[in-house]
Amino acid sequence: MSFARSFRLSGTGAPQLATLAVILFANWLVFPEFFDLRMQDGRLFGSLIDVLNRGAPVAILAIGMTLVIATKGVDLSVGAIMAICGAVAATMASDGYSLPVILIAALAVGLVCGLWNGLLVAVLDIQPIIATLILMVTGRGIAQLITEGQIVTFTHQGLIAIAGSSFLGLPMPVVIAVVLGVAAAALVRLTALGLLVESIGVNRTASTYAGVDSRSVLITAYVVSGLCAAVAGIIAASDIRGADANNAGLWLELDAILAVVVGGTSLFGGRFSILLSLVGAMVIQAMNTGILLSGYPPELNLIVKAVVIVVILVVQSPVAGRLTTFFRRR
Amino acid sequence: MTDDRSTAHAATSGAPAGPGDHRSGADDAPLLEIRGLSKSFPGVRALDGVDFRLHAGEVHALLGENGAGKSTLIKVLTGVHARDGGEIRLGGVPIDAADTADAQRLGIGTVYQEVNLLPNLSVADNLYLGREPTRFGLRSARRTAAMARELLAGYGLSIDVTANLGDYSVAVQQIVAIARAVDLSGKVLVLDEPTASLDAGEVQTLFGIVRRLTARGIGVVFVTHFLDQVFALCDRATVLRNGRLVGERRIAELGRLELVTMMLGRELEAAQLHRRRGEGPKGEAFLAFEGFGRHAYVNPFDLEIRPSEVTGVAGLLGSGRTETAKLLFGIKEADAGSATADGAPLRLASPRAAVAAGFAFCPEDRKTEGIVGDLSVRENIMLALQARRGWLNPLSRGESKALADRFIKALDIRTPDAEKPIRLLSGGNQQKALLARWLATEPRFLILDEPTRGIDVGAHAEIIRLIERLCDEGLALLVISSEIDEIVAYSDRVLVLRDRAHVGMIEGADVTVDRIVGAIAAEGPATAAGVPA
Numbered sequence: 001m002s003f004a005r006s007f008r009l010s011g012t013g014a015p016q017l018a019t020l021a022v023i024l025f026a027n028w029l030v031f032p033e034f035f036d037l038r039m040q041d042g043r044l045f046g047s048l049i050d051v052l053n054r055g056a057p058v059a060i061l062a063i064g065m066t067l068v069i070a071t072k073g074v075d076l077s078v079g080a081i082m083a084i085c086g087a088v089a090a091t092m093a094s095d096g097y098s099l100p101v102i103l104i105a106a107l108a109v110g111l112v113c114g115l116w117n118g119l120l121v122a123v124l125d126i127q128p129i130i131a132t133l134i135l136m137v138t139g140r141g142i143a144q145l146i147t148e149g150q151i152v153t154f155t156h157q158g159l160i161a162i163a164g165s166s167f168l169g170l171p172m173p174v175v176i177a178v179v180l181g182v183a184a185a186a187l188v189r190l191t192a193l194g195l196l197v198e199s200i201g202v203n204r205t206a207s208t209y210a211g212v213d214s215r216s217v218l219i220t221a222y223v224v225s226g227l228c229a230a231v232a233g234i235i236a237a238s239d240i241r242g243a244d245a246n247n248a249g250l251w252l253e254l255d256a257i258l259a260v261v262v263g264g265t266s267l268f269g270g271r272f273s274i275l276l277s278l279v280g281a282m283v284i285q286a287m288n289t290g291i292l293l294s295g296y297p298p299e300l301n302l303i304v305k306a307v308v309i310v311v312i313l314v315v316q317s318p319v320a321g322r323l324t325t326f327f328r329r330r
Numbered sequence: 331m332t333d334d335r336s337t338a339h340a341a342t343s344g345a346p347a348g349p350g351d352h353r354s355g356a357d358d359a360p361l362l363e364i365r366g367l368s369k370s371f372p373g374v375r376a377l378d379g380v381d382f383r384l385h386a387g388e389v390h391a392l393l394g395e396n397g398a399g400k401s402t403l404i405k406v407l408t409g410v411h412a413r414d415g416g417e418i419r420l421g422g423v424p425i426d427a428a429d430t431a432d433a434q435r436l437g438i439g440t441v442y443q444e445v446n447l448l449p450n451l452s453v454a455d456n457l458y459l460g461r462e463p464t465r466f467g468l469r470s471a472r473r474t475a476a477m478a479r480e481l482l483a484g485y486g487l488s489i490d491v492t493a494n495l496g497d498y499s500v501a502v503q504q505i506v507a508i509a510r511a512v513d514l515s516g517k518v519l520v521l522d523e524p525t526a527s528l529d530a531g532e533v534q535t536l537f538g539i540v541r542r543l544t545a546r547g548i549g550v551v552f553v554t555h556f557l558d559q560v561f562a563l564c565d566r567a568t569v570l571r572n573g574r575l576v577g578e579r580r581i582a583e584l585g586r587l588e589l590v591t592m593m594l595g596r597e598l599e600a601a602q603l604h605r606r607r608g609e610g611p612k613g614e615a616f617l618a619f620e621g622f623g624r625h626a627y628v629n630p631f632d633l634e635i636r637p638s639e640v641t642g643v644a645g646l647l648g649s650g651r652t653e654t655a656k657l658l659f660g661i662k663e664a665d666a667g668s669a670t671a672d673g674a675p676l677r678l679a680s681p682r683a684a685v686a687a688g689f690a691f692c693p694e695d696r697k698t699e700g701i702v703g704d705l706s707v708r709e710n711i712m713l714a715l716q717a718r719r720g721w722l723n724p725l726s727r728g729e730s731k732a733l734a735d736r737f738i739k740a741l742d743i744r745t746p747d748a749e750k751p752i753r754l755l756s757g758g759n760q761q762k763a764l765l766a767r768w769l770a771t772e773p774r775f776l777i778l779d780e781p782t783r784g785i786d787v788g789a790h791a792e793i794i795r796l797i798e799r800l801c802d803e804g805l806a807l808l809v810i811s812s813e814i815d816e817i818v819a820y821s822d823r824v825l826v827l828r829d830r831a832h833v834g835m836i837e838g839a840d841v842t843v844d845r846i847v848g849a850i851a852a853e854g855p856a857t858a859a860g861v862p863a
Binding site: 190191192193195196198199202203205206207208209210211212213217270271 | 659661680681682684685686691693698699700701702703704705709712713714716717718719720721722723724725767771
C-alpha cells in the first residue's frame with residue numbers, strides 16, 4: 001500500500017525524469033562515448049558510472065534533506081557535518097581502530113549533530129535556516145579541532161574499501177546511496193512518519209492541535225539528516241583516504257537542497273518524495289560530469305546549472321501550473 | 331426586547347436620519363457614504379450589500395463579531411481589497427482606491443491595532459517617511475524634526491522626536507501613527523481596534539485626541555469590541571453580522587441590551603429550536619475542573635462535564651471564550667487549579683495529553699489551526715487517530731480509506747473522492763471533515779469553537795443536527811458560538827463569559843435568548859449572579 005503511494009508520486013515525477021533524459025542525451029551529443037560501459041576486474045567503468053559514483057554523496061545528503069525540507073525547514077549544516085564525521089573517521093583510522101568502531105563513532109557524531117539541530121528547531125523554536133547556520137559555521141572549526149589543523153591521511157584498508165570497493169559491478173557509494181534511499185522511502189511510507197512529516201510541513205499548528213507530536217517528528221527529521229551527512233562524510237573521507245576539514249563537503253548542502261527542489265519537494269514544506277530527490281541529485285551530477293567531459297571550462301558549469309534549475313523551477317511553479325490548466329481548458 | 335428592530339430588514343428601513351440628531355448636523359450630506367457594498371472570497375460572501383454612512387465630525391463605531399465583515403469593509407474602503415459591487419462616495423464624489431496609498435491621497439487614513447510603523451527609525455522619520463521635507467533638494471533632518479515637533483504638539487504630545495519610535499510605549503506609537511495618518515489623509519480616520527493594547531489612562535488620552543480630531547471635522551470610524559468604549563466615545567454605531575448590515579443607531583438612543591442583541595442576533599426560526607432540553611438522564615460528571623485558570627488569560631473557573639450534555643458558551647468577542655477552550659484542550663497550560671478525569675488527576679500540558687484523555691477540539695480558525703490544506707480529505711480525517719497511535723503503528727492505506735469513506739458518507743461530506751486536497755472543499759465540508767477527524771478518535775469530550783462560522787445555511791443546519799445527534803449518542807460537548815439563538819437551540823446549559831471570567835451558568839428552562847443576552851450585557855462586577863431581571 002505505501003509503496004503504491006511512492007509509485008504514484010514517482011508517476012508525477014515525469015518532469016524530473018525527462019530532465020535527466022535530456023541532460024544525458026546532451027552529454028551523449030558532446031561526448032559520444034558517454035554511454036559506453038566496460039567491465040574490468042568485476043567492476044563497471046564508464047562515464048555513466050562516474051555520474052552515479054560522484055553523485056552518491058549529494059544523493060545521500062538529499063535523502064535527509066528531503067525530510068527536513070518537507071517539514072518546512074532546511075539543513076544548512078550537512079556539509080559541515082560531513083567534514084566533522086570525515087575528520088572523526090580519518091583520525092580514528094590513522095589511529096588504527098577497527099572498521100565497525102570507526103563507523104559507529106562517525107555515525108554517532110552525525111546523530112548528535114542532527115539532534116542538536118533538531119533541538120534548536122523543535123524545542124527552542126529557532127528558524128531552521130538560522131539554527132542550522134550555527135553548525136554550518138562552527139562545524140568546520142570542530143572538524144579542524146579533531147584533526148588538529150592537519151590534513152589527516154590513512155591507509156586503513158577497511159575504511160578505504162567503503163568508497164573503493166564494488167558490489168555487483170557497481171561502486172560501493174552507489175550501492176549505499178540506493179540502499180539508503182530505498183530504506184528511507186520504506187521507513188517513511190511503511191510507517192506513518194511520512195504523513196506526519198507532510199502534515200507538520202503544511203500546517204504545524206493544526207498538526208499539533210490534532211495531537212501530532214510535532215517536536216519528536218521534527219527532531220527525527222534533523223537526526224536522519226545528520227546521519228545521512230555522516231554517511232556521506234565517511235564516503236568522502238574514504239574516497240580521498242584522508243580528511244580535509246576545510247574542503248570536505250564544501251557547498252554540498254546547496255547541491256543537496258537543489259537536488260530536493262529539483263526532485264519536486266517544495267521549500268514551503270508538505271508533499272515529498274525521497275526517490276525523486278535521488279533523481280534530482282543525478283540531474284545535478286550529470287550536468288557537472290557533462291560539462292567536464294565536453295571540454296568547456298568548468299566555470300561554465302555554474303551557469304549551465306543555474307539555467308537548468310531556473311527552467312525546472314519555472315515548470316514546477318504555481319504560475320506554470322495555472323497556465324497549463326488554462327491551456328488544457330481551451 | 332423589541333424583536334422587530336433586531337432584524338436586518340426592520341433595522342435598515344428604520345435607520346434614524348432625523349434632523350438635529352447629531353452635533354454636526356445629519357442634514358448635511360454624509361462625508362463618506364457606502365452603498366450596497368459586496369465582496370466575496372472563495373467560498374465566503376464576506377460583505378453582502380452593506381451600507382455605511384459617516385458624517386464629518388462624528389465618531390462612528392463599526393461593530394460585529396468575528397467574521398461579521400468589519401475588517402473586509404475597512405479593507406475594501408482603504409483599497410486593500412477590490413470590491414465586487416456597490417459604491418463608495420467621499421464628499422459626494424465616487425472613489426475607488428487602488429491601494430492604501432491611493433486611499434490616503436483621497437483622504438482616508440487607517441491605524442491598526444498593531445502599529446504599522448518602523449520601530450527602528452526616529453519618530454520624526456516615521457512621521458515623514460516617503461515625503462521627507464527637503465532643503466535645497468537634500469533631506470533635512472532638522473526641518474523634519476521641527477515639523478514633527480509641531481505636528482505632535484497639536485496632539486498634546488511633547489516628546490523627543492529624534493529618538494527611535496520603538497523606545498516609546500504602544501500608546502505613544504499609536505498617537506504617532508494617528509498623527510501620520512491624519513496628516514496624510516485628513517478627511518476620514520479609521521481606527522481598527524486601537525485600544526486593544528492600551529491601559530485605562532492611555533485609552534482616555536486616545537479618546538481626547540479622537541475628540542479633538544472630530545472637532546476639526548474629521549470623521550472617525552472606530553472598530554472595537556469593547557462596548558463601554560462605544561458608549562463613552564461614539565456618536566453612532568453600525569452593526570454588521572455575517573457580512574450583512576444589521577442596522578445603524580444613534581448611541582444616545584441605544585441600550586446595551588439592544589446593541590448586544592443586534593451583534594449576536596436571533597434569526598433562527600422557532601421550528602429549529604426543537605431540542606428537548608433536560609430530558610433523559612445526564613449521568614455523572616466524568617470531568618471536573620476546579621479553580622482552573624491561567625494568569626492574564628482566563629480567570630479561574632469551576633466546570634463539570636457530564637456525558638450527553640451540551641454546554642453552550644456565550645460571550646462577546648474577547649470575553650475569554652476561545653481562551654477557555656484552549657485552556658481545556660491543553661494548548662495553553664493552566665497555572666492554577668486542577669482537573670480530574672473519573673476522579674483521577676489529569677494534567678493537560680499539551681493537545682497530545684488532552685487527546686490521550688479523550689478530548690477533541692475543532693478550533694475557530696479552521697484554515698490556520700484546523701485543516702492541513704495540502705493533504706487529502708482522507709489524510710486529514712485520519713490525522714488525529716494516527717497521531718494518537720504513533721508513527722510506528724500506521725493505519726494501512728485500506729484502513730484509512732475505509733475510515734474516510736465511512737465518515738464522508740455518515741457526515742455527508744461533499745467531495746468527489748477522499749484523495750482531494752481538503753483546502754479545495756467548501757467551509758462547511760471542511761468543518762465536517764474536521765469533525766470526522768475527531769469522531770474517528772472516539773472522544774468523550776468534544777469542544778467546538780464557532781463550528782458554524784463562515785459556512786453556508788444548509789451546512790449550518792446540518793452541523794447543528796450533528797451536534798444534537800452526537801449528544802444523544804452520549805458525547806459531552808462544549809460549544810462556543812456568537813449566535814445566541816443557535817446556542818439556545820442545542821444547549822442544555824449555557825456558560826456566560828465576560829471580561830475573561832466565567833460570570834454565570836444558565837440552566838434548564840432559563841436557557842433563552844433574553845436571559846443570555848441579559849447576562850452578557852450586564853454591567854458591573856463579574857459575579858455569578860450577573861443576570862439582571
